[in-house]
Amino acid sequence: MSLSIADIAARLQGYDPQALSAAQVGEFLHHLVEPVTESETVGIFDALGRVLAEDVVSPLSVPPHDNSAMDGFAFDGAALQPGQPLVLRLVGTAYAGRAWQGTVGPGDCVKIMTGAIMPAGLDTVVPQEFTRTDTVDGHTQVHIPADVLRAGDNRRLCGEDLMQGSVALARGTLLGPAALGLLASLGLAQVRVWRRLRVAYFSTGDEILSLGEPPREGAVYDSNRYTVFGLLTRLGVQVIDLGVVRDEPAQLEAAFRQAAAQADAIITSGGVSVGEADHTRTMMRALGDVAFWRIAMRPGRPMAVGRIAASAMAAAAQTGLQAQSASEPAKSSTTSYQINSTLQPGGAVLFGLPGNPVAVMVTFLAFVRPALLRMMGASANTPPLLRATCTEALRKKPGRTEYQRGLVTTAADGTVQVCTTGNQGSGVLSSMVQANGLIVLHHAQGNVAPGDVVDVMMFDGVI
Numbered sequence: 001m002s003l004s005i006a007d008i009a010a011r012l013q014g015y016d017p018q019a020l021s022a023a024q025v026g027e028f029l030h031h032l033v034e035p036v037t038e039s040e041t042v043g044i045f046d047a048l049g050r051v052l053a054e055d056v057v058s059p060l061s062v063p064p065h066d067n068s069a070m071d072g073f074a075f076d077g078a079a080l081q082p083g084q085p086l087v088l089r090l091v092g093t094a095y096a097g098r099a100w101q102g103t104v105g106p107g108d109c110v111k112i113m114t115g116a117i118m119p120a121g122l123d124t125v126v127p128q129e130f131t132r133t134d135t136v137d138g139h140t141q142v143h144i145p146a147d148v149l150r151a152g153d154n155r156r157l158c159g160e161d162l163m164q165g166s167v168a169l170a171r172g173t174l175l176g177p178a179a180l181g182l183l184a185s186l187g188l189a190q191v192r193v194w195r196r197l198r199v200a201y202f203s204t205g206d207e208i209l210s211l212g213e214p215p216r217e218g219a220v221y222d223s224n225r226y227t228v229f230g231l232l233t234r235l236g237v238q239v240i241d242l243g244v245v246r247d248e249p250a251q252l253e254a255a256f257r258q259a260a261a262q263a264d265a266i267i268t269s270g271g272v273s274v275g276e277a278d279h280t281r282t283m284m285r286a287l288g289d290v291a292f293w294r295i296a297m298r299p300g301r302p303m304a305v306g307r308i309a310a311s312a313m314a315a316a317a318q319t320g321l322q323a324q325s326a327s328e329p330a331k332s333s334t335t336s337y338q339i340n341s342t343l344q345p346g347g348a349v350l351f352g353l354p355g356n357p358v359a360v361m362v363t364f365l366a367f368v369r370p371a372l373l374r375m376m377g378a379s380a381n382t383p384p385l386l387r388a389t390c391t392e393a394l395r396k397k398p399g400r401t402e403y404q405r406g407l408v409t410t411a412a413d414g415t416v417q418v419c420t421t422g423n424q425g426s427g428v429l430s431s432m433v434q435a436n437g438l439i440v441l442h443h444a445q446g447n448v449a450p451g452d453v454v455d456v457m458m459f460d461g462v463i
Ligand SMILES: Nc1nc2c(c(=O)[nH]1)N[C@H]1C(S)=C(S)[C@@H](COP(=O)(O)OP(=O)(O)OC[C@H]3O[C@@H](n4cnc5c(N)ncnc54)[C@H](O)[C@@H]3O)O[C@H]1N2
Pocket: 203, 204, 205, 207, 208, 220, 221, 222, 223, 224, 225, 269, 270, 271, 272, 273, 274, 275, 300, 301, 302, 353, 354, 355, 356, 357, 359, 426, 427
């Protein structure tokens, strides 16, 4: 059963929607979102980027036999003596893909190919390039110099990768290329994964132009839908693009209703600050259980989160924007509008992101992405932070988290360094494009001096 905003707020110590720390936001969202519960079986090619719904127990051992890691000669390592060269008699050849059928006695060796099963009684392989061979009385002899290897070298043990009956991949694993290979190595062509998450998104604002519309004074092209599309696609969710929605109650209600009916989560951008001119906040309150936050962070201060009712129970009538379930009074409105909304439990999770293009990306990476990964059933959802030496001074006020666009490079001496990529305005996408990570200046941290070590959230593998 999902918790209401009030329930979650009551669980959080020191919860103040007007002054939340980034850590409190993470904690709040952890309570707000729940993993999906439906799973499906998919073929291995469709499993990339999906999350395992159950443990994969290894049906066989990998490798299935002790085998050679080198092309060379297999022999009994007990014959090796420190400081002594060894001479062995060649009695046959073991090829990969079939077991060698002969028998070996003391002082014998078998020529062996990489991957071939180790003949019974032999445990060591000398790579062929370490050896010299000659023929004595019609027999080939293999000479191994002193001290070039130890007993057991160059032999891969049965089950050293995976043992039959052990958990090869745990439920909650986000399947990457290595996991696909591992599944295939177990002979598994199909796998059980959680169903794909559906995420709907739209941009709000009367000044926002869709691509294809001619430029006009005071208007800007919608960039947020494209960054959100990219961020969601990288995450492997099913995206539902609902376009640009005018700041007009009927259009906003229709967009929220459609999004809540089709998706597990809704991402909007714009209209969550205190501006007088928009209906977005009012509509969010009217159609759902939503909190409006001011987060102690930069960029990305205002944000709305909650749930939007899944049922389309509201009958819209053109009689004044009075959202009956809303505690917030209607903003100044030219259109009259009324919603008869009955709040239903559950519904789609709402992430109402601030309009500024970099604030959208930063709030997505800091909060939305970990929350969506949790909804996807993934067990790990925060990327590790890299430690890098900052090459410049950064001004930072303690008491808020700041994310600065950074370019991480490796210096000639091998040190990992980071510098900022220029204008850090929350509308400036060009410095985001030049960055390969976000410098994370933590809540309590103060100014950074050149040479100080800072944390960086790298984009690689994330966006
Ligand atoms: N009095 C206050 N004013 C503002 C505050 C505040 O705390 N008190 N917070 C500021 C911060 S921080 C941000 S961020 C913005 C967020 O405001 P909104 O979420 O209401 O966003 P808008 O006003 O709609 O837009 C802000 C900005 O972003 C541009 N924008 C919006 N959508 C898009 C889009 N899809 N593509 C490209 N650009 C977009 C929009 O044109 C505005 O320039 O509020 C501050 N004000």
